[in-house]
Amino acid sequence: MLNDPPVSSQLQEFLDQKGERGREMLLPALLETQKIHDFIPPASASAIGDALKVPLADIYGVIEFYSMLSSQPRAETPIRICTTPSCASQGSGELVSQICQHLGVDIGEATRDGQYIVEEVECLGLCDHAPGVLVGDEMVGEATLEKIFNPGDHPRSQIYGDPLYLMARAGKIDPLSTEQFQEKGGFKGLKKILTLSTEEVIEMVTDSGLTGRGGAGFPTGLKWKSCAEMDRFPKYLVCNEDESEPGTFKDRALIEGDPFTIIEGMIIAAYAAGATKGYLYIRGEYTHSHQVISRALEIAAQEGFLGKDILGSGFDFEIELRSGAGAYICGEETALFESIEGKRGFPRVKPPFPTTHGLFNQPTVINNVETLANVALICNIGPEEYKKLGSEDSSGPRLFSISGDINRPGIYEITKPITLADLIYENAGGIRDGKEIRVVLLGGAAGKFVAPDQMDVLLTLQGTRDAGLSLGSGAVVVFDVDVDMKFVLHGLGHFFAHESCGKCYPCQLGTQRQAEILDRNLRGQALPGDIERLEDVIATMTDSSLCGLGQTAGSAVGSAIKICPEYFGIEEVSYE
Amino acid sequence: MNEEKSVQLTIDGKECRVPEGTTLLQAARSLDINIPVICLHDATTSEGLCRQCVVEVEGWGRLAPSCITPVAEGMVVFTESERVIRTRRTILEMLNASVDLSNSPELQAQMKRYEVDPERFPGAKKREHKILDDNPFYVRDYSQCILCWRCVQACADDMQYTYALGIGGRGHDSRITTFFDFPLPETTCVFCGNCVGVCPTKALQGKTEHLLEKGLQHHEIRARRREERQDKRRST
Numbered sequence: 001m002l003n004d005p006p007v008s009s010q011l012q013e014f015l016d017q018k019g020e021r022g023r024e025m026l027l028p029a030l031l032e033t034q035k036i037h038d039f040i041p042p043a044s045a046s047a048i049g050d051a052l053k054v055p056l057a058d059i060y061g062v063i064e065f066y067s068m069l070s071s072q073p074r075a076e077t078p079i080r081i082c083t084t085p086s087c088a089s090q091g092s093g094e095l096v097s098q099i100c101q102h103l104g105v106d107i108g109e110a111t112r113d114g115q116y117i118v119e120e121v122e123c124l125g126l127c128d129h130a131p132g133v134l135v136g137d138e139m140v141g142e143a144t145l146e147k148i149f150n151p152g153d154h155p156r157s158q159i160y161g162d163p164l165y166l167m168a169r170a171g172k173i174d175p176l177s178t179e180q181f182q183e184k185g186g187f188k189g190l191k192k193i194l195t196l197s198t199e200e201v202i203e204m205v206t207d208s209g210l211t212g213r214g215g216a217g218f219p220t221g222l223k224w225k226s227c228a229e230m231d232r233f234p235k236y237l238v239c240n241e242d243e244s245e246p247g248t249f250k251d252r253a254l255i256e257g258d259p260f261t262i263i264e265g266m267i268i269a270a271y272a273a274g275a276t277k278g279y280l281y282i283r284g285e286y287t288h289s290h291q292v293i294s295r296a297l298e299i300a301a302q303e304g305f306l307g308k309d310i311l312g313s314g315f316d317f318e319i320e321l322r323s324g325a326g327a328y329i330c331g332e333e334t335a336l337f338e339s340i341e342g343k344r345g346f347p348r349v350k351p352p353f354p355t356t357h358g359l360f361n362q363p364t365v366i367n368n369v370e371t372l373a374n375v376a377l378i379c380n381i382g383p384e385e386y387k388k389l390g391s392e393d394s395s396g397p398r399l400f401s402i403s404g405d406i407n408r409p410g411i412y413e414i415t416k417p418i419t420l421a422d423l424i425y426e427n428a429g430g431i432r433d434g435k436e437i438r439v440v441l442l443g444g445a446a447g448k449f450v451a452p453d454q455m456d457v458l459l460t461l462q463g464t465r466d467a468g469l470s471l472g473s474g475a476v477v478v479f480d481v482d483v484d485m486k487f488v489l490h491g492l493g494h495f496f497a498h499e500s501c502g503k504c505y506p507c508q509l510g511t512q513r514q515a516e517i518l519d520r521n522l523r524g525q526a527l528p529g530d531i532e533r534l535e536d537v538i539a540t541m542t543d544s545s546l547c548g549l550g551q552t553a554g555s556a557v558g559s560a561i562k563i564c565p566e567y568f569g570i571e572e573v574s575y576e
Numbered sequence: 577m578n579e580e581k582s583v584q585l586t587i588d589g590k591e592c593r594v595p596e597g598t599t600l601l602q603a604a605r606s607l608d609i610n611i612p613v614i615c616l617h618d619a620t621t622s623e624g625l626c627r628q629c630v631v632e633v634e635g636w637g638r639l640a641p642s643c644i645t646p647v648a649e650g651m652v653v654f655t656e657s658e659r660v661i662r663t664r665r666t667i668l669e670m671l672n673a674s675v676d677l678s679n680s681p682e683l684q685a686q687m688k689r690y691e692v693d694p695e696r697f698p699g700a701k702k703r704e705h706k707i708l709d710d711n712p713f714y715v716r717d718y719s720q721c722i723l724c725w726r727c728v729q730a731c732a733d734d735m736q737y738t739y740a741l742g743i744g745g746r747g748h749d750s751r752i753t754t755f756f757d758f759p760l761p762e763t764t765c766v767f768c769g770n771c772v773g774v775c776p777t778k779a780l781q782g783k784t785e786h787l788l789e790k791g792l793q794h795h796e797i798r799a800r801r802r803e804e805r806q807d808k809r810r811s812t
Contacts, residue, residue: 057739057742060754064745064746497747498746500747503623505626510666512670513670516700527698540662540663540666544639
């Protein structure tokens with residue numbers, strides 16, 4: 001029998017208030033409904049379609065796209081256990097079995113009272129507190145069976161570095177106090193640049209040499225300039241806080257510890273690019289971050305840092321907070337736009353690029369959280385001082401998220417070029433229990449494995465490029481010699497198969513075929529020719545996929561085939 | 577003056593001059609170079625989904641989907657390089673492992689052209705679906721669906737503006753859906769038939785054709801339909 005409760009008054013009120021904004025309200029409306037019923041009933045979906053003028057088939061497609069939305073009743077409190085590399089290596093698999101046994105259910109099956117459901121999910125940004133679990137809206141670090149039902153304090157990352165610039169305030173001030181924020185240099189950059197022309201601001205950031213910290217490393221000043229030059233209005237500024245790259249948690253720490261820095265960076269970027277409206281897109285799993293930044297935005301608006309005529313400068317700018325709903329692909333900039341527009345998170349064909357045709361097809365600048373923190377810093381200390389940090393080709397401080405079999409997991413702010421070995425042994429205290437290193441996953445799931453004899457790679461853009469690697473989002477996951485490498489590879493395979501959007505064939509089919517081969521590799525049932533199959537799949541995904549997800553979905557596995565082929569396949573039988 | 581800007585480029589060693597804005601695929605066709613396509617259809621929007629039409633452009637890091645890549649001055653293009661062939665063969669092998677392609681002569685021809693091993697991926701997960709026979713006009717067998725999106729596009733802005741069909745699921749398990757998988761008569765579908773017309777496999781097939789292929793004779797089909805109509809009248 002169809003479970004279809006009537007439209008709730010809460011949803012009706014939401015639609016009455018926001019319905020006229022149309023399709024861009026679809027994801028917020030669905031998240032609201034999910035909160036009310038723990039799923040999206042057809043009657044509610046229909047009402048949403050009527051109010052927002054969205055075809056019903058599209059609404060169902062959107063519900064099915066996002067992991068945190070469901071068209072079927074699930075349970076009141078989902079227990080979402082991370083199974084990506086950092087957590088898998090710290091026992092999340094066993095935890096899943098324990099909790100299922102405790103509740104007497106299988107994965108994905110609700111308890112009889114409808115209270116709990118256990119789900120395996122991808123990275124929750126709790127890598128330094130592995131295994132990480134999201135229980136309803138509560139994040140649980142170093143999770144155990146007991147802690148899942150009695151969550152303690154919200155897990156916070158340890159921050160290392162001396163001196164600290166980007167992380168100077170996080171953890172040391174009340175994150176919601178503009179007074180404390182300003183005592184420690186906050187909004188100083190903003191006040192300075194509001195007296196400058198937009199060209200001067202762009203020049204300042206271009207001169208600083210800042211490159212994007214989200215993974216692609218595109219020069220920030222250049223991005224702003226191409227948007228600023230466009231003669232179409234309105235323009236948008238989007239902050240990408242869809243941090244989902246396995247092993248990465250620095251953006252979460254920034255948002256939760258120093259939210260006004262991100263707001264400051266967004267206002268500066270908007271001013272430079274000529275944007276009057278900003279969107280801050282935060283991944284659905286980051287519930288605590290959402291609360292913090294939501295409150296910070298209210299405070300900033302109350303105190304005149306957002307809204308009309310900011311600080312008497314004549315510049316108008318407002319920021320709307322948007323929540324994702326469980327889709328790694330929405331970290332891809334054009335997929336993120338689609339998501340804000342109320343669609344499935346399908347990446348678009350590029351060109352055209354966001355600076356000319358971005359959100360709502362208008363000129364748009366989209367920057368990562370850490371990039372915006374750098375922007376605020378540059379405007380505060382000036383490009384000359386800023387350039388003294390980092391190296392010539394990668395200027396400024398850079399955040400690394402370190403997790404896995406490491407003595408001091410956490411966030412490391414690095415201001416001088418150092419090698420991977422120094423980061424691991426000098427800064428992060430070396431490998432747990434004095435063990436030897438087996439591999440390091442650098443740059444997240446989309447990155448590559450680094451062998452022990454490559455540890456002297458310099459952690460700069462050029463240094464990693466020379467070594468055939470990439471810094472990506474600065475994720476460093478360390479595995480010691482006891483790592484179950486076949487299990488890690490199997491996890492990576494599942495990650496990409498689960499997160500592929502399904503738009504282009506190489507990725508839609510390739511991530512599935514890759515996962516199948518890595519599955520049988522784990523079970524010890526590899527077939528002759530599996531390495532060649534994998535290599536064909538990886539080459540096809542890398543060479544022909546539509547977006548960065550597919551293009552890097554075989555990157556880590558491909559690097560493992562090169563540096564540790566012993567973890568693949570069986571001894572091939574020779575019939576000579 | 578009606579002077580169109582033109583662009584000079586080289587494809588597989590042959591020079592050609594085409595109007596600006598031409599795609600690489602169109603330019604190649606003007607030289608009688610046959611680039612295979614899967615998702616492309618004249619009546620629907622090119623989204624660059626299948627990547628079967630990729631070509632190698634000198635100096636580019638990745639292969640370019642020729643159906644949506646515009647020509648540029650001085651481009652040097654290879655339509656059958658080793659990299660291109662590897663991608664095309666692998667895409668067909670991976671697709672064939674998931675979907676029943678036996679009813680698509682075009683895809684069978686491409687598999688022959690690229691020497692595809694039909695058993696390349698043993699133990700692969702197939703996209704299997706029950707046949708949906710919920711209306712008098714056409715049947716849906718999504719086990720044969722290659723997710724080219726043409727039916728969804730035809731149902732929406734490319735032709736009919738009916739919006740009965742959408743894309744559900746994600747990744748490999750994506751599928752064509754209606755609202756909450758409702759039977760077609762309970763959706764906005766007007767049975768225009770455009771989706772059946774653009775379907776490249778037999779995922780969508782007219783009901784009469786479907787029944788004929790199952791071995792029924794015309795008179796048997798007519799009798800069956802008469803019965804169905806009478807049943808319906810009785811029940812309403």
